[in-house]
Amino acid sequence: MADFERHLFICVNERSEDDARGCCVSRGGKDVAKAFKKRLYARGLKRVVRANKAHCLDQCARGTVLVVYPEAVWYGGVTVDDVDEIIEEHILGGRPVERLVIPASQLTGRGVSIENAVASHKEEE
Secondary structure (H helix, E strand, O other): OOOOOEEEEEEOOOOOOOOOOOOOHHHOHHHHHHHHHHHHHHOOOOOOEEEEEEOOOOOHHHOOOEEEEOOOEEEOOOOHHHHHHHHHHHHHOOOOOHHHEOOHHHOOOOOOOHHHHHHHHHHHO
16 A cells, blocks of 8 residues: 555535535536646656545535645635646645635634544533
8 A cells, every 4th residue: 555645635525506605516626636636647646645535624615625634734716727836836845835725713613623522522412
């Protein structure tokens, strides 16, 4: 099994057209995922960086969304035109593309930890 240095999780979740949050598929999520896979492979990074399709990443209003691990850098509003820049600057250069970064303070679910979630669940039981 490959020992990947980075994982990209690219949202390809699809919601109904009447959902106010929208979805990443309607904003090009499948095309973004395909572009990452193709361009990472073309650069010889297939066994070093893994681009994964993901379903809901809970940032629906910011689609197309992706997150890069291990850094946990979240990107929103990503298009196919941004893929090369993210690969060059972040994946190869180690510098997140700031204009696309979703600040931690704006992520849904911020401030929630595993410990807090478990404690809250136990209180509900």
